[in-house]
Amino acid sequence: MTVSQIVQWITDHAAALWPVVSALLLVVLRAHTPDEWVALGERSPRAQGVIRLLRAVGLDPAKALSALSQIVTGRAPARSLAMADALAPRETQAPPPPSGQSGRATLDVVALLVAVALVLAGLGAVLCGCPRLPPVVGCTPMAYRCTPAGRPEVCSSTQRWEPIGDEPCAAGGAVCVVDRTAHCAPMTITATTDGGSDAR
Amino acid sequence: MPADLSLVAATLERELSDRYRSTIVGPDHVAAVVARGLLRALSAAIPGASLIVDAIIARADHTSVTIPLLAGGCLVVLAPQHAADALTRCEVVAHEHQHAAHIDAEPDAAVIVDYLGSGELRGLREAEAYAVGMWTRYLLTGDVPDLARELESLSSDTYHLGAGDIATARATLESHVDTIRAGCVPPLRVCRAVLEVLQQHHPDAIVPPEHGAPT
Numbered sequence: 001m002t003v004s005q006i007v008q009w010i011t012d013h014a015a016a017l018w019p020v021v022s023a024l025l026l027v028v029l030r031a032h033t034p035d036e037w038v039a040l041g042e043r044s045p046r047a048q049g050v051i052r053l054l055r056a057v058g059l060d061p062a063k064a065l066s067a068l069s070q071i072v073t074g075r076a077p078a079r080s081l082a083m084a085d086a087l088a089p090r091e092t093q094a095p096p097p098p099s100g101q102s103g104r105a106t107l108d109v110v111a112l113l114v115a116v117a118l119v120l121a122g123l124g125a126v127l128c129g130c131p132r133l134p135p136v137v138g139c140t141p142m143a144y145r146c147t148p149a150g151r152p153e154v155c156s157s158t159q160r161w162e163p164i165g166d167e168p169c170a171a172g173g174a175v176c177v178v179d180r181t182a183h184c185a186p187m188t189i190t191a192t193t194d195g196g197s198d199a200r
Numbered sequence: 201m202p203a204d205l206s207l208v209a210a211t212l213e214r215e216l217s218d219r220y221r222s223t224i225v226g227p228d229h230v231a232a233v234v235a236r237g238l239l240r241a242l243s244a245a246i247p248g249a250s251l252i253v254d255a256i257i258a259r260a261d262h263t264s265v266t267i268p269l270l271a272g273g274c275l276v277v278l279a280p281q282h283a284a285d286a287l288t289r290c291e292v293v294a295h296e297h298q299h300a301a302h303i304d305a306e307p308d309a310a311v312i313v314d315y316l317g318s319g320e321l322r323g324l325r326e327a328e329a330y331a332v333g334m335w336t337r338y339l340l341t342g343d344v345p346d347l348a349r350e351l352e353s354l355s356s357d358t359y360h361l362g363a364g365d366i367a368t369a370r371a372t373l374e375s376h377v378d379t380i381r382a383g384c385v386p387p388l389r390v391c392r393a394v395l396e397v398l399q400q401h402h403p404d405a406i407v408p409p410e411h412g413a414p415t
Binding site: 162167 | 272301305310313314317318320321324328331362363364365367368371372374375376378379382383384385386387388389391392
């Protein structure tokens with residue numbers, strides 16, 4: 001089997017593999033102490049970033065069990081809470097609240113809801129496939145203009161003003177002009193009647 | 201004595217990679233294989249995106265591509281035919297680093313969604329990248345671009361652009377050509393970066409006198 005075939009197989013089965021792989025990795029990662037986490041972050045920030053991403057978008061078995069148990073029983077069951085505590089990441093363990101287990105259950109549910117909302121928001125940005133297009137303003141397609149900030153723009157075929165380039169002409173020591181197209185042109189210095197000069 | 205363009209290409213690769221956090225590899229590099237797999241998996245989640253990703257990957261031998269990395273930065277996969285000739289290499293490296301600059305400046309997922317999810321934005325991103333490429337070629341040859349090659353490429357199956365998207369991309373490119381004809385730098389950060397790198401490291405390679413090393 002070639003590397004390409006392996007990658008193809010993984011991508012074909014990604015939807016089924018991802019929860020299993022991420023859950024196993026998350027359980028393994030919980031074995032690390034806070035000091036080890038800090039050391040990893042200092043040694044290899046990108047590796048730590050990848051692990052944080054795994055935790056953010058992966059399946060967390062402890063919290064999933066806790067939530068499922070709560071949905072089924074209608075209350076925070078002691079057994080699943082104990083499991084969640086045992087498997088919780090050590091660097092995020094909070095001190096026990098003074099009001100006992102009900103307070104812990106509330107915190108756990110809030111944390112779960114926040115985590116789910118964050119994951120859904122992140123996935124939604126990708127999955128909804130919403131490109132960031134400027135608003136439709138009804139301009140004449142292929143018309144040009146210069147913005148007050150000195151940036152050339154063109155009206156797209158969908159009648160949106162689209163910027164030409166990613167910075168104003170002034171960044172290159174030029175000015176925006178409309179002559180056939182909107183583009184950057186050299187700044188012209190003209191003498192004025194009071195002996196000064198105007199840059200245009 | 202004319203400048204050694206292979207040295208110029210090496211300098212552009214090094215300096216632009218540093219500025220825009222890119223890694224340049226060949227299409228058979230294991231990182232490129234894995235990154236293409238990730239891109240293919242991600243494109244499955246965006247309606248209509250698989251067609252574009254499949255088209256680009258199928259042309260990997262003669263299409264260079266820039267792929268965002270989840271850990272930050274990006275991977276520039278340089279097609280073998282783009283690495284064979286030094287002038288083409290300079291042009292393509294500059295082109296791909298316009299994409300790298302976008303990835304470096306914005307969140308990865310949003311850049312991917314914009315590119316794969318909208319023909320208009322994809323056409324504009326490619327027009328900007330072609331503008332950077334033709335600017336680099338202009339600096340190294342003095343030849344004012346006529347857009348024929350760029351428009352042929354934009355109209356090919358690679359980018360899956362509609363007629364309206366191609367017209368908008370063409371209008372953008374014509375603006376950049378007019379800027380070059382006027383003796384100015386196209387308003388793209390990577391265009392200024394290419395000029396700065398050449399002025400600093402290879403001033404003798406710059407052909408248009410108005411863009412020579414500042415005195």
